[in-house]
Amino acid sequence: MANTILVGAQWGDEGKGKIIDVLTERADVVVRSQGGNNAGHTVFIKGQKYVLHLVPSGILRKRKVCVIGNGVVVDPVSLVEEIKGLRKLGVHIDGNLFLSETAHLVFPYHRELDAQRETLKGKHKIGTTKRGIGPAYGDKAARTGMRVIDLIQPERFKARLQEKIKENNEILKAFGAKPLSFSRVHEEYRTAGDYLKPFVTNTVTLLHKALRRGDNILLEGAQGTFLDIDHGTYPFVTSSNTTAGGACTGSGIPPHRVDRVVGVMKAYTTRVGEGPLPTENAEIADMLHAMGREFGATTGRARRCGWFDSVATRHACMVNGIDDLAITNIDGLDTLDTIKVCVGYRQGGRTYDFVPNDIEVLSACEPVYAEFPGWHTPTDKARKWKDLPVRARNYLKALAELTAANLAIASVGPGREQTIFV
Ligand code: GDP
Ligand code: IMO
Ligand code: MG
Numbered sequence: 001m002a003n004t005i006l007v008g009a010q011w012g013d014e015g016k017g018k019i020i021d022v023l024t025e026r027a028d029v030v031v032r033s034q035g036g037n038n039a040g041h042t043v044f045i046k047g048q049k050y051v052l053h054l055v056p057s058g059i060l061r062k063r064k065v066c067v068i069g070n071g072v073v074v075d076p077v078s079l080v081e082e083i084k085g086l087r088k089l090g091v092h093i094d095g096n097l098f099l100s101e102t103a104h105l106v107f108p109y110h111r112e113l114d115a116q117r118e119t120l121k122g123k124h125k126i127g128t129t130k131r132g133i134g135p136a137y138g139d140k141a142a143r144t145g146m147r148v149i150d151l152i153q154p155e156r157f158k159a160r161l162q163e164k165i166k167e168n169n170e171i172l173k174a175f176g177a178k179p180l181s182f183s184r185v186h187e188e189y190r191t192a193g194d195y196l197k198p199f200v201t202n203t204v205t206l207l208h209k210a211l212r213r214g215d216n217i218l219l220e221g222a223q224g225t226f227l228d229i230d231h232g233t234y235p236f237v238t239s240s241n242t243t244a245g246g247a248c249t250g251s252g253i254p255p256h257r258v259d260r261v262v263g264v265m266k267a268y269t270t271r272v273g274e275g276p277l278p279t280e281n282a283e284i285a286d287m288l289h290a291m292g293r294e295f296g297a298t299t300g301r302a303r304r305c306g307w308f309d310s311v312a313t314r315h316a317c318m319v320n321g322i323d324d325l326a327i328t329n330i331d332g333l334d335t336l337d338t339i340k341v342c343v344g345y346r347q348g349g350r351t352y353d354f355v356p357n358d359i360e361v362l363s364a365c366e367p368v369y370a371e372f373p374g375w376h377t378p379t380d381k382a383r384k385w386k387d388l389p390v391r392a393r394n395y396l397k398a399l400a401e402l403t404a405a406n407l408a409i410a411s412v413g414p415g416r417e418q419t420i421f422v
Contacts, residue, residue: 002259003217005247006326008224009263009316009403011271012242013296013303015328015411016264017041020057020220022409022419023262028215029065030058031207033250034240035222036073036106036136037082038129040297044414050089051297054079056220059091065210067203068099071240071250073136075106076151076192083195099196100203101149107189108180109168110135116175126236127273129298137229137239151193152200161186204252211257219247219258225316226271226355233359236275244320263322263405265313266329267396270303272296276363279306279342288332307340307369310402315355317405324408325400330392331412336374339395343402344368372398380413385422388412396422 004023008014021043024030032039037053043060044050052059054074056066068074083093110132117134118125128134139145146164150157162182169179210217223242226232231243240246248255268284271277285305288294294303316322333339345352345365356362375389382388388396388410400407410420 003253003257004260004262005219005221005244005258006262006264007221007244007247007316007320007322008242009265009313009320009322009325010224010269010309011226011277012224013040013270013272014224014264014266015326016221017043017052017057018328018411018414019262019264019326019409020218021045021060022416023218024058024061024064026216027058027064027218029067029207029210029217030056031067031069031217031219031251031253032056032072032222033069033219033247034071034242035238036131036133037075037078038131038133038238038298039222041220041222042297042414045416048089050086050091053082053298055082055086055097058218058220059086059093059096062092064096066097067207067251068097068103069203069251070100070102071246072100072103073106073133073140074099074103074148075131076196077188080192080195094198097199098201098203098206099148099199101147101152101200103148104136104140104145105147105151106132106136107146107164108185109165109172110139112172112177112180113168113175116172116177120175125274127275131298134239148196148200151189152197154190154193157190157193158186161189207251207253211253217253219251219253221247225320226312231319233275233362236273236359260323261321262324262326262408263313263316263320264326264328265316265403267308267327267333267399268329269306269309269312270294272299272301272303276359276365277304277306278312278345278362278365279309279367280304281306287335291332293332307342307367308399309342309367310399311342311345311353312355313399313403317403322405325403325405326409326411327396327399327407328411330396330410331378331380334375334378337376339372339374340369341372341398341402342367343370380418382412382420383417385410385420388420
């Protein structure tokens with residue numbers, strides 16, 4: 001399979017978890033390299049639903065090495081909960097899961113600050129997952145963070161945590177928020193540290209050993225291209241590099257060892273949280289929500305929905321170097337008479353075939369649409385390309401052409417088997 005980076009090509013929730021699960025069959029190692037438990041990756045196996053937040057989705061297949069890399073921000077208490085939940089469902093973890101000693105930690109003051117800053121922003125809020133992701137990456141960049149390697153050394157951890165709680169309680173006080181109890185946080189984090197210690201290792205040397213062995217490595221992106229801190233719709237973004245470059249820095253795998261970049265996208269568009277979404281459309285949102293679809297895997301929020309935006313996905317192809325596309329949720333469009341695809345933006349007498357950087361311009365853009373006839377046929381039972389209705393095939397071919405990448409995978413349902421290799 002070669003070494004592959006898989007990224008979200010839209011605003012997150014493209015179905016990365018499902019596609020990772022499918023691709024893991026041929027991988028030896030699966031790595032998360034950025035983000036934290038703001039991610040929610042859903043996988044269905046034989047009707048059982050699994051939602052992964054920090055643990056790579058590859059864990060659901062036997063004997064795959066799964067790595068939480070240096071670029072991830074880890075809430076250790078939430079990771080312990082996730083591991084326990086997976087164990088309850090019979091997932092084998094021991095000997096398969098590895099946690100980078102240099103990954104940064106998320107603390108309760110990060111979560112509290114995340115919430116306080118959102119409240120302060122009022123109607124200009126980002127709509128974060130309130131998992132403390134922004135403040136944790138903020139500490140990392142400010143060189144005031146704590147890492148997994150600190151968590152597993154009790155004396156060092158205690159001393160550093162004491163300082164950090166003191167400092168952050170001052171900040172929380174300024175917000176009028178309740179200060180945190182050192183002893184409570186210390187107790188909780190020490191317990192989590194003890195639980196996680198067996199998983200902690202130098203994941204960079206581990207991954208380079210795997211590279212030397214010729215293992216196939218799959219890098220599991222979290223969030224999506226337009227939530228990238230550099231390439232997304234700033235400030236309505238997350239705080240990590242969600243694009244392909246982030247997978248290298250966040251894992252220690254050098255760029256020239258990557259053979260392929262896969263971009264996952266829905267056959268339409270969704271976004272959860274605030275910020276521009278040029279193709280947003282109430283009709284398609286109501287239809288999908290009425291089907292019980294498009295509610296967030298992490299926060300349960302209803303996702304905003306819109307038509308497929310080829311201006312955005314072409315941009316995603318460019319910044320990620322996407323070779324192959326995996327298009328998911330095709331079955332979500334089965335009942336439509338007409339399907340729209342955005343092929344350009346119009347704003348202030350100007351047309352754009354790229355995503356403008358000025359957030360105010362992007363927010364004011366009107367999409368220019370091309371229309372495709374619907375196929376009015378259920379696609380969820382299709383297993384081969386030729387099982388798909390001709391109109392669905394034409395629609396997918398058009399998306400690939402407009403996006404300027406090769407259509408490799410078409411997904412017609414949440415299950416493993418509902419996958420077509422094109
Ligand atoms: P991720 O964050 O990119 O892993 O995506 P999420 O798991 O948050 O959201 C994607 C949703 O779509 C999940 O509920 C998946 O089970 C579901 N899903 C993925 N691919 C398909 C598909 O082709 N059809 C349908 N009906 N659901 C899908
Ligand atoms: P997966 O991996 C969709 C969004 C939030 C908010 C913004 C910032 O499941 O695709 P944050 O908590 O990161 O500071 O929030 O980013 N967001 C996601 N949206 N899928 C995700 O992850 C997301 N992770 C963060 O809704 O708009
Ligand atoms: Mg998700």
